[in-house]
Amino acid sequence: MSHKPSVSPYVYDVDEASYDKKVIQASRRQPILVDFWAEWCAPCLSLSPALERVIDELEGLVLLAKVEVDDNMHLAGHYRLRGFPTVILFVDGQEVGRFHGSRASHWLRDWIEEHLGDCLGHASKRSASDTKT
Numbered sequence: 001m002s003h004k005p006s007v008s009p010y011v012y013d014v015d016e017a018s019y020d021k022k023v024i025q026a027s028r029r030q031p032i033l034v035d036f037w038a039e040w041c042a043p044c045l046s047l048s049p050a051l052e053r054v055i056d057e058l059e060g061l062v063l064l065a066k067v068e069v070d071d072n073m074h075l076a077g078h079y080r081l082r083g084f085p086t087v088i089l090f091v092d093g094q095e096v097g098r099f100h101g102s103r104a105s106h107w108l109r110d111w112i113e114e115h116l117g118d119c120l121g122h123a124s125k126r127s128a129s130d131t132k133t
Contacts, residue, residue, distance in 0.1 A: 027090035
């Protein structure tokens with residue numbers, strides 16, 4: 001993988017071996033967005049900075065797992081992905097939404113809020129109370 005590694009604490013790479021633990025199990029504690037991308041995919045490369053910016057703005061309420069599809073074809077096949085990038089949102093081990101293609105930051109923010117709604121509010125209140133203790 002030659003992509004620039006993220007410096008965000010909320011973004012991490014995942015492969016087939018770590019997928020269940022870092023995505024499915026982790027989504028039982030907090031929402032996880034999974035970005036299925038490829039190095040040769042121009043829309044993937046244009047989506048990545050916007051996606052990471054929105055994830056950073058959410059300050060850990062949602063995490064971003066990045067899966068490079070050429071190295072993890074079984075995962076791409078499992079989710080029947082036909083185009084890239086494909087982003088799938090997991091909550092409590094279940095897929096709750098997905099989209100394809102590159103999007104602007106404001107669209108991404110709206111999409112996350114639309115799919116998580118109350119989850120974001122509860123998580124925000126929980127993290128605020130954690131910082132008070």
